[in-house]
Amino acid sequence: MTTTQHAALKRGAADLAIDFGTANTRIYVRGSGIVFEEPSLCCFSDETWEPKLLAVGEAVTRMVGRTSGPLRIARPLARGVLNDIEAGREMLRHAIHASIGRRRLRSPRAIIGVPADATHAERTALVTTANDAGVRVVELVPEPLAAAFGAGLPVEEPEGSMLIECGAGTTEVGVLSLGALCVQRSVRIGGHALNQAIIDHLHSRHKFLIGQETAERVKLEISERLFDDQSNTSDLELKGHNVLSGGPATFCVSAQELIGVIDRHAALIVDVVRDALNETPPELSRDIHDRGIYLSGGSASVKILQHAITQATGLRTHVADEPLRCVAKGLGAMMV
Numbered sequence: 001m002t003t004t005q006h007a008a009l010k011r012g013a014a015d016l017a018i019d020f021g022t023a024n025t026r027i028y029v030r031g032s033g034i035v036f037e038e039p040s041l042c043c044f045s046d047e048t049w050e051p052k053l054l055a056v057g058e059a060v061t062r063m064v065g066r067t068s069g070p071l072r073i074a075r076p077l078a079r080g081v082l083n084d085i086e087a088g089r090e091m092l093r094h095a096i097h098a099s100i101g102r103r104r105l106r107s108p109r110a111i112i113g114v115p116a117d118a119t120h121a122e123r124t125a126l127v128t129t130a131n132d133a134g135v136r137v138v139e140l141v142p143e144p145l146a147a148a149f150g151a152g153l154p155v156e157e158p159e160g161s162m163l164i165e166c167g168a169g170t171t172e173v174g175v176l177s178l179g180a181l182c183v184q185r186s187v188r189i190g191g192h193a194l195n196q197a198i199i200d201h202l203h204s205r206h207k208f209l210i211g212q213e214t215a216e217r218v219k220l221e222i223s224e225r226l227f228d229d230q231s232n233t234s235d236l237e238l239k240g241h242n243v244l245s246g247g248p249a250t251f252c253v254s255a256q257e258l259i260g261v262i263d264r265h266a267a268l269i270v271d272v273v274r275d276a277l278n279e280t281p282p283e284l285s286r287d288i289h290d291r292g293i294y295l296s297g298g299s300a301s302v303k304i305l306q307h308a309i310t311q312a313t314g315l316r317t318h319v320a321d322e323p324l325r326c327v328a329k330g331l332g333a334m335m336v
Ligand SMILES: Nc1ncnc2c1ncn2[C@@H]1O[C@H](COP(=O)(O)OP(=O)(O)OP(=O)(O)O)[C@@H](O)[C@H]1O
Pocket: 020, 021, 022, 023, 024, 025, 077, 079, 080, 081, 166, 167, 168, 169, 170, 171, 190, 191, 192, 216, 219, 220, 223, 296, 297, 298, 299, 300, 301, 302, 323, 324
């Protein structure tokens, strides 16, 4: 029996597929599709010696940046890998209960997506945490492979495809053919690093502080504006904290200035795409030239990124359908 057949058999025994992401967690249940989709967030109270879980997932969204005292917001993952074991366990417990609670599966078997470059220690920590949350892990699947299935690429054919999974914590580039990742490159930056770059720019250049929620809103607005010249020159009004006057304030920043911040971020990702293309064997390169490059993940919608990749490589870029759900859909397809 080949390794691929063996892996397929193991996946076939799974009840669930889990896309445990830096920003969002999604669960695909066999026979039902994606049944859970919430932010990867926990809120704990540290009032006593043992942290007490107060809220998980969607309920925590509005609390981010607004807690004080013993309240602590925890993100289970950072840069695509487990960062807080306790938050990871609670997030998975919550997600699994919400997904299959009524079915009372005692110890559901799951396949879980993982960054293709995750270390042995990072994989082990994920499996242990999933076990603690009551899941029997049957396989960890590289995310670019799952995303390529989810994007509907002909992954199992003798044809080359390139997919870039643009998440919140990582950006992973994969070249796929015959059911395998032939070339893989990644960089541990994504949508969250871009939010932070916007926050840092406004702070250092204008002494104006904004929170994560505002940075996310600004990014979404700018991402969609790129090719509309008129709106590029317009200003965005931000609400935040003026460091010099020391109080709440509004501040106007030109969209063009923030586009520069996104451009610098995109350049880091373009370097990794170029690297992967350099490593790609000629026949697969030819297929990718014909097909273009596919993008998945939430950050795939950043138009400046799509544009920068096309400019640097001369290849067309396509955003997959339902880009945020590609990993979960692909994992689901691999369970069959
Ligand atoms: N329209 C959009 N424009 C720009 N960015 C977006 C858009 N929609 C979502 N995002 C960003 O996509 C990211 C979330 O994507 P996704 O859910 O694929 O990440 P994740 O799977 O949690 O992360 P990772 O795989 O890196 O662990 C967030 O950073 C969010 O800001």
